[in-house]
Amino acid sequence: xxxxxPFGARLRRAxxxxxPLCVGIDPHASLLTDWGLNDDxxxxxxxxxxxxxxxxxxxxxxxxxSAFFERFGSRGIAVLERxxxxxxxxxxxxxxxxxxxxIGSTMxxxxxxxxxxxxxxxxxxxxxxxxxxxxSLRPALDAAxxxxxxxxxxxxxxxxxxxxxxxxxxAGGRSLAQVMLDHMAAENEGAEPLGSVGAVVGATLGDAxxxxxxxxxxxxPGIGAQGATPADLPxxxxxxxxxxxxSVSRGVLRHGPDAAGLREAAARFADEVRAAxxxx
Ligand SMILES: O=C(O)c1cc(=O)[nH]c(=O)n1[C@@H]1O[C@H](COP(=O)(O)O)[C@@H](O)[C@H]1O
Numbered sequence: 001x002x003x004x005x006p007f008g009a010r011l012r013r014a015x016x017x018x019x020p021l022c023v024g025i026d027p028h029a030s031l032l033t034d035w036g037l038n039d040d041x042x043x044x045x046x047x048x049x050x051x052x053x054x055x056x057x058x059x060x061x062x063x064x065x066s067a068f069f070e071r072f073g074s075r076g077i078a079v080l081e082r083x084x085x086x087x088x089x090x091x092x093x094x095x096x097x098x099x100x101x102x103i104g105s106t107m108x109x110x111x112x113x114x115x116x117x118x119x120x121x122x123x124x125x126x127x128x129x130x131x132x133x134x135x136s137l138r139p140a141l142d143a144a145x146x147x148x149x150x151x152x153x154x155x156x157x158x159x160x161x162x163x164x165x166x167x168x169x170x171a172g173g174r175s176l177a178q179v180m181l182d183h184m185a186a187e188n189e190g191a192e193p194l195g196s197v198g199a200v201v202g203a204t205l206g207d208a209x210x211x212x213x214x215x216x217x218x219x220x221p222g223i224g225a226q227g228a229t230p231a232d233l234p235x236x237x238x239x240x241x242x243x244x245x246x247s248v249s250r251g252v253l254r255h256g257p258d259a260a261g262l263r264e265a266a267a268r269f270a271d272e273v274r275a276a277x278x279x280x
Pocket of ligand 1: 225
């Protein structure tokens, strides 16, 4: 069997050709209502299909937020499966936002769910939490290598409550987030053009205050509804800004259900990112 191309290489190419923007698919009940849809599986399906049809042929990454699909049970998961397949077919990389974290043996089952080629939810990458210990992620990290997939590890999240855990001082004087970032750097060592282990670092932080030189992608949620703007990116990420994948969910989704509205909103964010990052 031929080795799959590593996720980091696939992502770098997508960022270079499509621009680095990630759009999140977060079907909030309030958005379904705003779009004139019912808060039911049919509404979920219409919403998701509209976003995928409008954007999967142009943005680098689509990031479905699993929770909004899980709340509808198995029929919601079926919508999610279809969205993943359709988005990948149209050329977008799919980052499954599931934020999984558990002991290693259970992490193996999560890896089988999202990172094994024969799984119905097989995605290009998945978000995980390292706060059960970075080593607990090993089954996902190993599965990602085998599948040519990525793993995005929470480091410094966009929510203000994250700091009490992530900024806590760990043994050796580093922040806990920095300990995790250093693990990510070790995983990505020597990878070219970019490693496949990414860090999640909120665009809302003002200044990350951490060493972000992990040789991997840096997912930056928090743009739009949470108050950050693309202009904030150079301040947060400094020299690492060229590896940033800025992520927007509601800031784009609120411009639906019109496909042109969604595309224009994504294009506006992409232009603002280019202006901010190009100028950095
Ligand atoms: O992993 C994430 O994507 C994530 C990490 C983080 O630190 N903050 C954060 O907001 N997110 C996710 O990014 C999305 C943000 O949505 P908006 O605030 O609508 O753009 C949600 O799906 C969050 O779960």
